[in-house]
Amino acid sequence: MTDTIPDHYDLLVRGGTVIDGTRSPRFGADVGVRDGRIVAIGDLSAGTAARTIEAAGRIVAPGFIDSHTHDDGAVLADPQMICKISQGVTTVVTGNCGISIAPLDPDTPRPMPLTLLAAEGPPAPPAFRHFADYMAALRQAPASVNVAPMVGHTTLRVTTMARLDRAATPAEIAAQQDLLTEALEAGAIGISTGTYYPPAAMASMAEVIEVCRPLTGSGAVYVTHMRDEAEGCVDSLNETFEIGRALEVPVVISHHKLHREANFGKSAVTLPLIRAAMACQCVALDCYPYNASSTMLHTEEAKLQGRVRIATSGSHPEQAGRDLADIAAEWGLGLVEAAERLQPASAIYFSMDEGDVRAILAFDETMIGSDGLPIGEKPHPRLWGTFPRVLGHYSRDLGLFPLETAVWKMSGLTAKNFGIARRGTIAVGNHADIVVFDAATVRDTATYDTPCEPAQGVDAVIVNGVLTWWQGAHSGAREGRVLSRGI
CATH class of the missing domain: 3.20.20.140 (Metal-dependent hydrolases)
Incomplete structure (x- = not known):
């Protein structure tokens, strides 16, 4: 919470349930952002904002x-x-x-x-x-x-x-x-x-x-x-x-x-x-x-025990997504020989x-x-x-x-x-890296067959105070920073 409540924000995340990244119990609060920082946490209903994200029924957490x-x-x-x-x-x-x-x-x-x-x-x-x-x-x-x-x-x-x-x-x-x-x-x-x-x-x-x-x-x-x-x-x-x-x-x-x-x-x-x-x-x-x-x-051979699935192959890109054992059998080779033929590969x-x-x-x-x-x-x-x-x-x-x-x-x-300073928690003075998600529906949709699928239930992602992901689409913002020790 904050003692001094500003009256205007660049971004206001309103009505959400805050899980602050410290393992403390969740609590209801608005989060106000200005100049890339979290400047207020609490009842900010009297404030105005250039942009407001309505987060009722959602979790507001650190990025x-x-x-x-x-x-x-x-x-x-x-x-x-x-x-x-x-x-x-x-x-x-x-x-x-x-x-x-x-x-x-x-x-x-x-x-x-x-x-x-x-x-x-x-x-x-x-x-x-x-x-x-x-x-x-x-x-x-x-x-x-x-x-x-x-x-x-x-x-x-x-x-x-x-x-x-x-x-x-x-x-x-x-x-x-x-x-x-x-x-x-x-x-x-x-x-x-x-x-x-x-x-x-x-x-x-x-x-x-x-x-x-x-x-x-x-x-x-x-x-x-x-x-x-x-x-x-x-x-x-x-x-x-x-x-x-x-x-x-x-x-x-x-x-x-x-x-x-x-x-x-x-x-x-x-x-x-x-x-x-x-x-x-x-x-x-x-x-x-x-x-x-x-x-x-x-x-x-010792590292090829069990099921091995090819992710990439520079020499045989068409084999991506297939099991090494199936490729080896098709080629009439042992696992090691097939792995060597697929190189460079992951x-x-x-x-x-x-x-x-x-x-x-x-x-x-x-x-x-x-x-x-x-x-x-x-x-x-x-x-x-x-x-x-x-x-x-x-x-x-x-x-x-x-x-x-x-x-x-x-x-x-x-x-x-x-040693990453002023990030990782929802706190006044911290950089405004924030994620808003639905605890009831958030889930992964990426599978081994279709691995490049975005998550469900992630509504908004804010990086250094700028809305970067919103309702399933990238905003185009590129506000990431290089973080050194203590910065």
Whole structure:
């Protein structure tokens, strides 16, 4: 609430039920916006406004923060970002899984998974030699969403090493440290690693710690797609915690999951381990609300267990949307040989247990991140459906947690963990990132067969005080900002 009530607003959201992103109980209030900020919350019936949104019967919540995206190139190539804004997402955290499009020389060969950052698909996303150049490009051509960028450790390796199938030399580690320092000075909110992937797998824990030394004392975060999310998950968690302790920085476990049937149910082991670590150091985690993952198409037999569906293929685009097993049988090949023929490619892996998904989602401190890949016509539906799926399917329909908790996992919690200031909650003085939705009807409509479908029940999305999504259509506004640490 506010003591001083202005009498005129640029935008007035009137008559709604506010869920403020703090997990506090909902309350009825009007929300007044002026100059891109929330300036009043309460009974504003005496005020006037340039535009009024009638929100009776609707939830008024903070704009959602997607904690895990690969939108690095998409925010430049497709700045309307309908796949996100239509869900109520107003901020995307980029540079995850060790991959970012800066600092990267445009002429440097880009191995998978770097090519997954291309907004229009393989083979190559845009690239920027300096992280500051990427930040400048974002500011010069704003997207419809705010961007909180990280720098990728794999990108640092690719930029500084002639060969990736070995450990980095002391000189290469020093070069990566210099690039990380430059990125932090340019405003990167942290670094991510993806030691699961071949370009970074040869980097030992000691090497990662040394490369990341500039994080210490910077206020930035260490985010990781861990080395192993299957049989070695516990070892990978312990490695993550040790890196955080060595650097004295907050760590974020990306898209926590347990791959392959032999590991189903192990969230009963990993979640208490994470809880224990949280008592001793700053640890956070995110997940997406699906039991299928999506990334590059692997060519190792162990990673092709279970059902694998092709999302994109640079060499055989006509195979997108088909199962790898069916393609292999049609071609008279084994799975590995068929996967090699489809390269460069991405895929969807149906390799997780729904019970684990629900347990991880319900874990109190789990943030929500889509991990969507904005490439091709058959992406994983999480690109379009993550946030309404949590609100509708998991919160409302299954009762996994109250709506106040769902909103907090998508907003206030994420803003706190990534150091995003004055966003993530409905509060006077905060930037006016707001979503208005119908709690009774909000749901995801994106499926594996038709993945590029907008949510239902999201009425309005406001970014920095400007109405950007209204009743199923984009307004054309591109008011997103680049968010650095504390900004």
